Amino acid sequence: MLFENTEKPKTSPFFEHAFPTATIQPTPTTVHLSNQQQFLPRHYYKRQHHQQSISTNNRTYSTQNNHLTSQHNRKDYPGNKTQQLNPCLICNKNNHTTTKCFYKKNNGCFKCGQSIHQIPKESSTSTTFTPIFVKILCNNTAQKALIDTGSAITIIHQHLLNDIQHEKLIPKTINHLSANCSTLNIIGEIPLEINVNGIKTTIIANVTTNLVTNLILDSDWIQSNNVYILTPEQRIMIRRRGKEVSIPFVKPPLLNYPASLINYITLPPFSEKIVEAKVQPNNITDVLFEPNPRLKNKALFTANALLNIENRTIKISIINAMNRQQTLSEGTKLERIPKGKACKVLIPEGKGAKASNTSNFNHMPTTTSHDQQHQCRECYQHFNTGNELFKHLRNKCYPEEIRQQINKLTEH
Known part of the structure; x- marks a missing residue:
């Protein structure tokens, strides 16, 4: 009898086996190998991914280190510095410091080797203010x-x-x-x-x-x-x-006239000489001379003096206080003369002073004898020495303002 097959044909799978299943007869070794092949890719890919990440991190870290090192080297390179080195004090080159100079002396000064340098100090008196x-x-x-x-x-x-x-x-x-x-x-x-x-x-x-x-x-x-x-x-x-x-x-007007030495002189140790100096004004009486402060640094002393000018020449005394001789060249500035005459009335008048005293004083002769040298100009009393005259002035004839100033200046 013939029966008609009414079943629908089965759809074939998407992946077809290359060989029928009946023909594959796996052995135990084959099963073991196949199982091993099934689990190898997972461990292999995990380990491979781990190794790749480590190598990638190492490569990134090394790249960063190389970048930082290059930046550090570029910063330390002398050519890229914005602030250049100061020139060497020995050879005046800019590519090294003074302490690293090839020509540096081992002892003493780096340049000359001396152990002591005498550097002149600038005195405050040399500074002038205009x-x-x-x-x-x-x-x-x-x-x-x-x-x-x-x-x-x-x-x-x-x-x-x-x-x-x-x-x-x-x-x-x-x-x-x-x-x-x-x-x-x-x-x-x-x-x-x-x-x-x-x-x-x-x-x-x-x-x-x-x-x-x-x-x-x-x-x-x-x-x-x-x-x-x-x-x-x-x-x-x-x-x-x-x-x-x-x-x-x-330009400021001339307030002081310099007094310059006419001829050069040599002063022996611990000596005093009277020298001549030339000035600009001519034939002026009662001018005040102020010493040059630079002479004091050389132990040469001249006093403030009230002098007369004759033929643009004055005479002044100078003292050498050193234990060796000193020479002053021609044209050395000894002193200066403030513009105008000095005040004749060395002792200020009191508040109740009369005008007759001033007129009497103006008519007094300018030449003073030995007796008039130690005479009080207020009471005309004579004294043997200058110290006695100063004591008298301080105790009696000085105004009260002058006494207070003297006491303030002499207190210790």
Whole structure:
């Protein structure tokens, strides 16, 4: 009998075996190998991935180290430094320091090998300060004025006041102490008009008879008129009501005349000589000489003296306090002369002093004999020595202000 097959054909799988299953007869060794092949890829890939990650990390770390090392080397390379080395003090080259120089001496100085160097010290007396002078109009008269930030009052000399138009002088008697402890004799006050390049200012000035310059503008004038002192630009500037003006510094007038040695001299040890010096002024009496401070560093001493100038020549005594001889060349500056005459009245008058004393003193002869050398100028009493005269002046004839100053200076 024939039966018809009604079943649907089975779909073949996606992956067909290359060989029928009946033909494959695995042996135990084959099963073992096949099992081993089934589990090898997992362990193998895991280990391989681990090794690759380690190698990748090592490669990244080494790359970073190489990058940092190259950057470090590039930073340490001398050519990339922004700040170059200072030149060597021995050979003046810039590629090494002084301590690493090939020509450095082993002992003493690196350059010359000496153990002791005598370096001259700069004395503070050699430093000079230039005062600030500007050209202004004082009561419509051209004049050089000193800008003094340390002065508390504006001062005008009586000689300048007599040469310009001014209002009536307000009498006033007062003594001011200057920076060098000298007394300024104030005789009154007067208003002044100071014109700075078109800007007019007013100030009350004190009139004096013994000022080293003609006009001094004080700190009150500077602050009240908004005056800016521009030292680097060598000018002063004033601002007022939206207007700004400036004037340059000018060369200061000659305040001191130098006294230069006429001929060279040789001073023996511990000796004193009278020398001649030439000056610019001619035939002036009662001038004050101030010693050159540089001579004191050489143990050469000259005294402050009140002298007369004849034919542009003065005579001054100089002392050598060293135990060896010293030579001064021609033209050596011995001293200086402040501009103008020195004050004859060495003893200031008291508040109740009479004008007759001044007139009597002015008519006294300038030449003094031996008897008049130790004579009091107040009571005209004679003394045998200068010490007795000074004791008398300190106890009786000096004003109270001078006594207080002497006591303050001599107290220990």
